Amino acid sequence: MVESTAQQLANYLKTRVGDGLRTVIIVSEDDYEIQYLRRDLKEQYSKRAFDEVVDDVRVESLPLAQLVESHPIGEQRAVVHYYDSAFVVQFPYSDTEQILISVATDAGASLLQFIEGCRQIVDTAA
Template sequence: MVEETAERLTEYLYSQVGDGLRTVVIVRDGDYAIHYLSDELRREYTNETYDEVVDTFRLESPFLSEELADSPVGERRALIDYHENACVIQFPYSASETILISVSREAGRDLIEFVEACRDIVGDRRGTAT
């Protein structure tokens, strides 16, 4: 069941990043269920703001859709979004459910350093440093 998976994921994430864990949410076609929400986000986001944030991560084509099954690069296993204030990773669970997690920039430091190094190279190639 997706709720049990979200619980196991929350426990794992908290053991790895502690207070760097911002949220764990189960996203479904027409709604979502917050499984974990940090105290910081509880203070920072209204219900409407959280709705808006979750809506930005709704997928036009589901992770496990048939049209993606035969992709030359293989199945889509996760989506990673790097934002100014957080790293957001979305994992498929079923055809209609994903588990979305958000961790602080500090918690996602290794990933961010890798992305920024790549951005520096891209910026240099374009003739503009980032």
Template structure:
């Protein structure tokens, strides 16, 4: 998962520039931020960053409860006051997530497909 998160961070830094806020992953026993925008490092203390990651875990648990007849979730978008969170769901491996400024999400579907391609090539 760490490799996927780092690949996604590199891709999104090039693609989104300053619109990218954070990239990381979480699984049952592991969590890592592959990227955190410099101004956010100064703005948010470590406990606030940890709270963000726990929010992502809570969102993931909710997504996991979706009706299996619809298929496995591949990605989900969540709009919050401070921006957008995209979660990329890998069955049995948990989640790679990114946070971005809300203005970035205009062409969500195309962007998600490109991100998935970047992580699975």
């Protein structure tokens, strides 16, 4: 069940990144359920802000469900979004559900360094 998986993921991430874990959210076609929300974010973000983020991710991920098994380079396992203060990672769970996590950028330091190194090359060439 998706709730159990989301809780297992939250427990794993708490152990792995500690306070770097921001959120764990189950996203369906027309709803979402917050499984974990770091305490300071409860005060920082309104429900409307969460609605907007989830709606944006839902729109951007329409191909996620459609291409999970049909892409020539293999099954799509996750989508990573990089923002100023967080990495947001989408994991497809079923045809209609996904698990969305966010971690602080310092919790994903290796990924941050890799992306920024690539961005510097692209920005220099552009």
